[in-house]
Amino acid sequence: MLYNVQVKVMPLKNLLDPQGKAVQNGLSSLGLNNIKDVRIGKHITLQIEAISEEEAKSAADEAGKKLLANPVMEYFEIELVN
Amino acid sequence: MLYNVQVKVMPLKNLLDPQGKAVQNGLSSLGLNNIKDVRIGKHITLQIEAISEEEAKSAADEAGKKLLANPVMEYFEIELVN
Numbered sequence: 001m002l003y004n005v006q007v008k009v010m011p012l013k014n015l016l017d018p019q020g021k022a023v024q025n026g027l028s029s030l031g032l033n034n035i036k037d038v039r040i041g042k043h044i045t046l047q048i049e050a051i052s053e054e055e056a057k058s059a060a061d062e063a064g065k066k067l068l069a070n071p072v073m074e075y076f077e078i079e080l081v082n
Numbered sequence: 083m084l085y086n087v088q089v090k091v092m093p094l095k096n097l098l099d100p101q102g103k104a105v106q107n108g109l110s111s112l113g114l115n116n117i118k119d120v121r122i123g124k125h126i127t128l129q130i131e132a133i134s135e136e137e138a139k140s141a142a143d144e145a146g147k148k149l150l151a152n153p154v155m156e157y158f159e160i161e162l163v164n
Contacts, residue, residue, distance in 0.1 A: 008125050030148050034131045034141055043090050043125035049116045059116055066112050
């Protein structure tokens with residue numbers, strides 16, 4: 001069966017996010033001064049062929065650990081969609 | 083009040099996603115052959131100062147339209163977290 005898994009990869013909470021800061025400044029200069037903080041990460045959707053939800057999740061977890069996220073700077077969260 | 087809003091920016095469904103394809107090939111060469119499709123977008127978290135959920139959402143929508151997403155290649159979805 002095909003499972004849709006979403007992986008959210010974000011910069012670690014205690015690290016600065018210069019890309020987010022730049023976007024926040026951009027939004028501010030567009031008049032959106034009420035946006036106080038911006039953090040930018042990756043949103044990855046995977047289609048995984050697996051026999052169970054557990055197998056799909058564990059494949060996504062392995063993908064996150066081996067390739068999708070850099071643990072020095074990022075953390076990731078997995079969510080099964082369907 | 084501070085609202086946390088998540089904005090998901092993804093490549094349009096009918097467009098190729100070369101970055102996703104490259105990652106899929108990388109996962110495959112790491113032995114994860116059961117991952118059949120990968121699409122990569124951005125996950126943006128915004129902290130918005132607003133008096134109501136509606137105001138926070140409309141600020142996020144404006145940010146998405148004006149800066150966060152390129153409508154030629156991307157669509158975005160907004161989700162209020164707290």
